Amino acid sequence: MAKRDYYEILGLSKGASEKDIKKAYRRLAMKHHPDRNPGDEAAEEKFKEASEAAEVLLDDEKRAAYDQFGHAAFEGGGAGGGFGQGSSFGSIFEDVFGDIFSGGRGRSQVQRGSDLKYVLDISLEEAVKGTNPKIKIPTLVECMECLGSGAKKGTEPMDCLQCGGSGQVTSRQGFFSLQQTCPRCRGAGRVISDPCVKCHGQGRVQERKTLSVKVPAGVDTGDRIRLSGQGEAGPNGGPSGDLYVQIQVSDHPIFTRDGADLYSEVPVSFVDAALGCTLEVPTLEGKVNLKVPHETQTGRLFRLRGKGVDMSKIRGGGLGDLYCKIVVETPVNLSERQKELLREFAGNQDASQSPRQSSWVDGVKRFIDALRD
Numbered sequence: 001m002a003k004r005d006y007y008e009i010l011g012l013s014k015g016a017s018e019k020d021i022k023k024a025y026r027r028l029a030m031k032h033h034p035d036r037n038p039g040d041e042a043a044e045e046k047f048k049e050a051s052e053a054a055e056v057l058l059d060d061e062k063r064a065a066y067d068q069f070g071h072a073a074f075e076g077g078g079a080g081g082g083f084g085q086g087s088s089f090g091s092i093f094e095d096v097f098g099d100i101f102s103g104g105r106g107r108s109q110v111q112r113g114s115d116l117k118y119v120l121d122i123s124l125e126e127a128v129k130g131t132n133p134k135i136k137i138p139t140l141v142e143c144m145e146c147l148g149s150g151a152k153k154g155t156e157p158m159d160c161l162q163c164g165g166s167g168q169v170t171s172r173q174g175f176f177s178l179q180q181t182c183p184r185c186r187g188a189g190r191v192i193s194d195p196c197v198k199c200h201g202q203g204r205v206q207e208r209k210t211l212s213v214k215v216p217a218g219v220d221t222g223d224r225i226r227l228s229g230q231g232e233a234g235p236n237g238g239p240s241g242d243l244y245v246q247i248q249v250s251d252h253p254i255f256t257r258d259g260a261d262l263y264s265e266v267p268v269s270f271v272d273a274a275l276g277c278t279l280e281v282p283t284l285e286g287k288v289n290l291k292v293p294h295e296t297q298t299g300r301l302f303r304l305r306g307k308g309v310d311m312s313k314i315r316g317g318g319l320g321d322l323y324c325k326i327v328v329e330t331p332v333n334l335s336e337r338q339k340e341l342l343r344e345f346a347g348n349q350d351a352s353q354s355p356r357q358s359s360w361v362d363g364v365k366r367f368i369d370a371l372r373d
Contacts, residue, residue, distance in 0.1 A: 010054070029047060117243075124252040143204055151201075270328050272292065
């Protein structure tokens, strides 16, 4: 595939000045930088393409060779040698951005944007199976009118005359010198005489972004998902911060969760608990049968293997279990006939049929006798 013309890549004419080349490259680099487009191979290719064009056109010797011979100048040992010998995309990016924002000296004025936090409420079912919701977040994004410079379109910030673009001023008192933040530019090193009408010189504007969040199966409350480059845009066209999505799993009406395991209370009538029964109990995958043996007491746990949370995709965990806790329910709203039958049953009951009650009564009796002694 034939390579595109370097001037065409940057959207410039052949007679473009160095200033125009840097401005065009900055615009494309900020738009297609891999940190702003994670996983986007097309954007990464465009970033490399723009970097290659800027590398050649900002070098006087390489540009002269390219203007005369085109891409052939860098093929097979032609004039100027090959692109990338002793250079890198990172170096041209730093050179251009450092020149634009740092004035060639002093501290860099390009700052990374702030990280953001978003609390995402999801159901237990979504946490167990995974989900891909869309969220809306208020954030600061780069002003597209001035491309983050803060200056009116067609103009650029100027070096501060008081500090010479360093952002610092030095005052001397005898043998001592004191370095302070420049009061005119407030440490920025550059001043904007004609601010952008859209962002009012800030280089950033408030906006609500809609993002898609891929929540993996098995997450739990407190887990965080990092979305790189989706935080606030950096001042002076700097890289964006990150967005941290914190998971909050809502309470479930049936299940409670402990890591990979689930717990559920299963109410059973005292008749079924005494005689035994088979119940249908819910799981996150549907209903299953649970066989309750006769003479089952409140608090007994039944373990259903593999019916918990699959955490194999996170933390290196495995598949949990579901624990069903039996709760024997005392009947209410009894009719007179039912009460009569229960009294008849109680009259025919001996101590061996209520071992826990008999044991408790004996224990209380021993305790009271010990107090008397």
